[in-house]
Amino acid sequence: MGRRIAPLLLTAALLGSASTAAQPLDERYRDVAGQIFGAALTDEEGWEKLRYLTTHIGHRLSGSTGLERAIEWAVESMREEGLENVRAQPVTVTHWVRGEESLELHAPVRRRLAMLGLGNSVGTPPEGITAPVLVARSFDELEGLGREKVEGRIVLYAVPWTGYGGTVVYRALGASRAAALGARAALVRSATGRSLSTPHTGSLRYEEGTPRIPAAAVTVEDAEWLAALAEDGVEIEVTLRMGAHFLPDATSANVIAEIRGSERPEEVVVIGGHYDSWDVGQGAHDDGGPCIAAWHALTLLQRLELRPRRTLRVVLWTNEENGLAGAEAYHASVAGEIERHVAAVEMDMGIERPVGFGFGLAGIDPESGDPRYETGYARLLEIARLFAPLEADRIRRGGGGADIGPLMRSGVPGLSLDTVGEHYFDWHHSHADTLDKVEPRDFRKAVALFAVMGYVLADMEERLAPVEPSPLNP
Ligand SMILES: [Zn+2]
Secondary structure, three states, X not given: OHHHHHHHHHHHHHHOOHHHHHOOHHHHHHHHHHHHHHHHHOOOHHHHHHHHHHHXXXXXXXXXXXXXXXXXXXXXXXXXXXXXXXXEEEEEEEEEEOOOEEEEEEEOOOEEEOEEEOEOOOOOOOOOEEEEEEEEOOHHHHHHHHHHHHOOOEEEEOOOOOOHHHHHHHHHHHHHHHHOOOOOEEEEEOOOOOOOOOOOOOEOOOOOOOOOOOEEEEOHHHHHHHHHHHHOOOOOEEEEEEOOEEEEEEEXXXXXXXXXXXXXXXXXXXXXXXXXXXXXXXXXHHHHHHHHHHHHHHHHHHXXXXXXXXXXXXXXXXXXXXXXXXXXXXXXXXXXXXXHEEEEEEOOOOXXXXXXXXXXXXXXXXOOOOHHHHHHHHHHHHHHHHHHHXXXXXXXXXXXXXXXXXXXXXXXXXXXXXXXXXXXXXXXXXXXXXXXXXXXXXXHHHHHHHHHHHHHHHHOOOOOOOOOOOOOOO
16 A cells, blocks of 8 residues: 555655645744634643543543543543534453452551552462562562562562663553562552652553462661661561452543544544553543543634544544553554544653654664654754744654654654653652642643644645554564
8 A cells, every 4th residue: 555655646746736845844833833822721621621530530541431421521521612523433452450459557656657559469368478578679689589588478579760761660660570479468668759648559461381479568767767667677467458459351442533634534644642541640641631632623723624634533542551452442443544643742751841843763773863853853853943932842753642653653654742851750640640649731731732843743745754664664
């Protein structure tokens, strides 16, 4: 399929009004961008939608009634707003529930500790698991201690924060690594750089062939306190109780809406985020704010009667947090026409002050000087000049996201809407991810960036990058 596109593109480039094609993109779209910024930066309704989602619906784990209500509300509201082709695309999702849970310290003192079971964890027996605690600062240290020291214990990983990527492996894999040495349960220091005694959940992954033991996050403060006690040779004993279990798979949905293209409606630019969240807080930064910003970008364009040449589509993906079934289902639904996807833009690092976009092409090193990448990068630099008044004109080499991952692996150019990222991991996956942490001005800027980037990518004569997406690309 892709091979037939190339000559068409070439023809379009040759015919495409020579005057506009020669003009840099920021010059071509300066007036439109000004119109959009004016509307987005003074808008109240987008914030009202985020306020409704977080205040009246709240958190939205896959399979929960919260997520189902959020989906129904979005579909209804999008239809009322007059967006086009509004639909809920059915997706079968995993349905994990936390149940009742607690962590009680018995020795050296009696105290109840703040905790959150990790997503996808198994539960404990009803009476809980009571055992001495063994503290490890790394996998190497744990494995050095060996089965003799670990067996029968509850392992506490008191691993210092070195950034999300370096720390999250203990949350993801710690249970299985401890179970392989005979541990009965695992506790992990929450994956966050700054803590106010808040535990942070997130999913774990059991390795095949090791027993599935329950696992929970504790606060940074408690992890460090228990580690200090252990260093001084103090015996620590706790009881971990977790009612976590899986229910039968549930039916959820990706929410989709469009502004149909005026000239090439079959070609699509996708913008969006994931609509599900963990079952704590309100999922305001992760990822409710970005979802509403992407949706409201379409709402504003439609109000301004700005219809790009290609179709601009918003997708609110379901089940990113504990399965990615939404991303896979969306990709499967467009796999036969993947070459029609011109670009995909995702925002999933909170909704702090935006600074620009990251740009990735799967399989191409962004630093390699590959002309396919450089062509897209140069076009984005032109578009980004429009964002200078918002101090959001940075184009980072490398970008993407979990939900657009399957599209990118098929060759679709991927962008992430980047923020300053100062506090995201302070709130991420915790009770503290709530609306009070979102600055309305940052939210409005994100709406403006989604709208302008989405509009320009969908409207410009040329495709962002001269690649040929194909379902055959791995
Ligand atoms: Zn997220």
